Amino acid sequence: MFVFFCPHCGENREEEEFGYGGEAFIPRPSAPETLDDDAWGDYLFMRKNPKGWHWEMWSHNTGCRKFFVVKRNTATNAIAGSWTLSDGRKAYDAEGGAT
Amino acid sequence: MSEPVMRSPLHSFGLASQARQIDDSCGVWANEIPYLGYISLRGDGRDQTFVTAASNALGVPLPLQSCTLSSSNDLKVLWLSPDEWMIVAAPGQANALRSCLQQALAGVRSQVVDNSGGYTKIFLGGSKALDVLRHVSVYDFESLQPNRVVGTTFGKSSAYVFRQGDGYRLIVRRSFADYIWRYLARAATPYGFGIANAAPG
Numbered sequence: 001m002f003v004f005f006c007p008h009c010g011e012n013r014e015e016e017e018f019g020y021g022g023e024a025f026i027p028r029p030s031a032p033e034t035l036d037d038d039a040w041g042d043y044l045f046m047r048k049n050p051k052g053w054h055w056e057m058w059s060h061n062t063g064c065r066k067f068f069v070v071k072r073n074t075a076t077n078a079i080a081g082s083w084t085l086s087d088g089r090k091a092y093d094a095e096g097g098a099t
Numbered sequence: 100m101s102e103p104v105m106r107s108p109l110h111s112f113g114l115a116s117q118a119r120q121i122d123d124s125c126g127v128w129a130n131e132i133p134y135l136g137y138i139s140l141r142g143d144g145r146d147q148t149f150v151t152a153a154s155n156a157l158g159v160p161l162p163l164q165s166c167t168l169s170s171s172n173d174l175k176v177l178w179l180s181p182d183e184w185m186i187v188a189a190p191g192q193a194n195a196l197r198s199c200l201q202q203a204l205a206g207v208r209s210q211v212v213d214n215s216g217g218y219t220k221i222f223l224g225g226s227k228a229l230d231v232l233r234h235v236s237v238y239d240f241e242s243l244q245p246n247r248v249v250g251t252t253f254g255k256s257s258a259y260v261f262r263q264g265d266g267y268r269l270i271v272r273r274s275f276a277d278y279i280w281r282y283l284a285r286a287a288t289p290y291g292f293g294i295a296n297a298a299p300g
Contacts, residue, residue, distance in 0.1 A: 008165060008180060008181050009165050009166050009249075010165040010166065011165075011166065011249075013237075013238070013251070014237035014238070014252075016237045016252045017237065017238075017251055017252050017257075061257070062250055062251055062252045062253075062257035063180075063249070063250040063251065064165075064179065064180035064181070064183075064250065065179075065180060065183075065250075066180055066181070
């Protein structure tokens, strides 16, 4: 059972209140109509699935209903922190994006 | 065609006819507080123009701190998310309040919607009310302060909960009112579950 800190509600809440939102910060292609099927398929379906630190989104389904960013270690389930999307983007970029 | 009438989502339980004075015979007392006005207000909490206009129209300051509420005699303003508030008004006041808000917020990026048909309010009190909440939800209600409101999980559904007086108030979606009422009643049965009359506010 995770306990997440929701950056919008400012409180630690139980996992049951949240929903998983998948990998964070996947850039949407700026001109999707020019992509071939492989590139579009990669954008839609291919995920990093790392063993180790992973930037992912969670949504506070039964609370504020907002998405936020969590940095979680997929091997140990340690959580490094949670941020709003914009603050999370800064933290993500500060460590050089994808790790 | 006759005029449409509002019917409480818990109408079929016949709560009014079972209601009695709160005494020591039951550990948990509950009832529905039906027909209140619910207005959904959306806007940017960091936009000073919006906050000032909304606060003036409501007559109480818009709560900007997360999970807090502000109240006056006849309405409560609940913080739901950084850009969403719920205003709970006395029966029959929703329409006037909605147009008052819409006028005050004309030209400001915002949304005011009368959602009165979409929610209902449940009073939960008695010496074992906290135990029932512990059974049905994951939130630590013991630490819930009187000026705070939390949205949290209730079984398969969710509710907004705050303290008032010596009890709790739950604001639940109409479509889940039936489910949540049965859920509370089942959790409360071992402690004795009574239908309270004249649920305060």
